[in-house]
Amino acid sequence: MKPDWRFAPLRPWLERTYGRPLHRVALDAGSTCPNRDGSKGYGGCVYCDVEGSGTGALRSGSDIGAQLEAGIARVARRDPGDFGVIAYFQSYSNTYVAPERLDEVLGVLEARLTDPIDVVAISTRPDTLPEWALARLARLAERVPVWLELGLECADDAVLDRIQRLHTVAEFEDAVARARAAGLLVVGHAILGLPGDGRDGARRTAEVLARSGCEGVKVHHLMVLRRTILERWWKDGQVELLEPDTYVDWLADFVERLGPDQVLHRLTGDAPPTEQLAPRWTVHKSAIRERLMRELERRGTRQGSLAPA
Numbered sequence: 001m002k003p004d005w006r007f008a009p010l011r012p013w014l015e016r017t018y019g020r021p022l023h024r025v026a027l028d029a030g031s032t033c034p035n036r037d038g039s040k041g042y043g044g045c046v047y048c049d050v051e052g053s054g055t056g057a058l059r060s061g062s063d064i065g066a067q068l069e070a071g072i073a074r075v076a077r078r079d080p081g082d083f084g085v086i087a088y089f090q091s092y093s094n095t096y097v098a099p100e101r102l103d104e105v106l107g108v109l110e111a112r113l114t115d116p117i118d119v120v121a122i123s124t125r126p127d128t129l130p131e132w133a134l135a136r137l138a139r140l141a142e143r144v145p146v147w148l149e150l151g152l153e154c155a156d157d158a159v160l161d162r163i164q165r166l167h168t169v170a171e172f173e174d175a176v177a178r179a180r181a182a183g184l185l186v187v188g189h190a191i192l193g194l195p196g197d198g199r200d201g202a203r204r205t206a207e208v209l210a211r212s213g214c215e216g217v218k219v220h221h222l223m224v225l226r227r228t229i230l231e232r233w234w235k236d237g238q239v240e241l242l243e244p245d246t247y248v249d250w251l252a253d254f255v256e257r258l259g260p261d262q263v264l265h266r267l268t269g270d271a272p273p274t275e276q277l278a279p280r281w282t283v284h285k286s287a288i289r290e291r292l293m294r295e296l297e298r299r300g301t302r303q304g305s306l307a308p309a
């Protein structure tokens with residue numbers, strides 16, 4: 001972390017690490033989710049809209065190659081300078097596939113691992129990380145840094161049960177340990193303000209993320225999207241959402257309890273306005289970053305000040 005920063009945001013870390021700005025190119029391999037197809041559960045996590053698990057239509061290798069090329073061309077139009085790319089398999093459970101399928105998808109990337117791809121990022125669930133998948137990702141990591149994006153969301157099994165995550169905190173901790181041992185960099189995800197979690201929950205979640213040793217963290221506030229179970233709960237008055245001031249307070253608690261070197265990939269959420277029902281904040285995400293900085297200054301603390309020993 002730079003001495004004048006009170007937390008470790010992603011962009012400067014990327015520039016220091018890779019020597020140039022990096023842009024995400026989102027790729028859809030058509031993955032599905034065990035929390036929707038019935039192998040774990042039906043309906044998904046309460047906040048996940050039907051798009052959250054991807055299209056469900058397996059993409060051919062050439063589809064993925066075309067997505068990658070189109071994405072890189074888009075970035076080049078926006079940033080004509082020297083840039084790198086994070087090839088990001090964003091549709092969530094990308095290791096919830098047959099071994100041949102993961103091999104095919106990663107093979108498409110491996111055939112294109114030239115400039116400007118600096119990083120490959122893969123989202124999945126902590127309970128869908130079998131050893132064969134880790135071994136395949138470890139092979140990829142010998143050629144390019146691989147980030148594994150893993151949802152913890154919160155550190156309370158009762159809350160995880162309530163929001164229908166259908167995995168446990170222990171499964172997250174085990175997945176992080178195995179992924180790091182395999183040479184992957186792990187980005188743990190958290191949501192503040194989940195029903196029944198509260199401010200103490202935000203603190204607990206940060207402590208679990210700090211102890212896990214994951215290299216990166218993404219955090220955002222709870223949002224109600226259309227076509228989710230949460231939409232029904234919210235309309236029934238069962239869900240209390242965070243206002244920006246409260247979120248910044250809880251976020252400061254959260255950041256204080258992370259490890260000082262964990263890189264903050266995201267500090268707030270956004271969703272298309274047509275999909276997001278609530279909350280309707282008028283503050284921009286850069287304003288949340290500024291407010292967080294000011295709050296930490298006011299407290300005289302910084303990221304890691306209250307990290308668990």
Ligand code: SF4
Pocket residue numbers: 033034035036043044045048049052053054092093125165
């Ligand atoms: S695990 Fe991910 S994709 Fe599956 S239902 Fe939950 S949020 Fe959606």
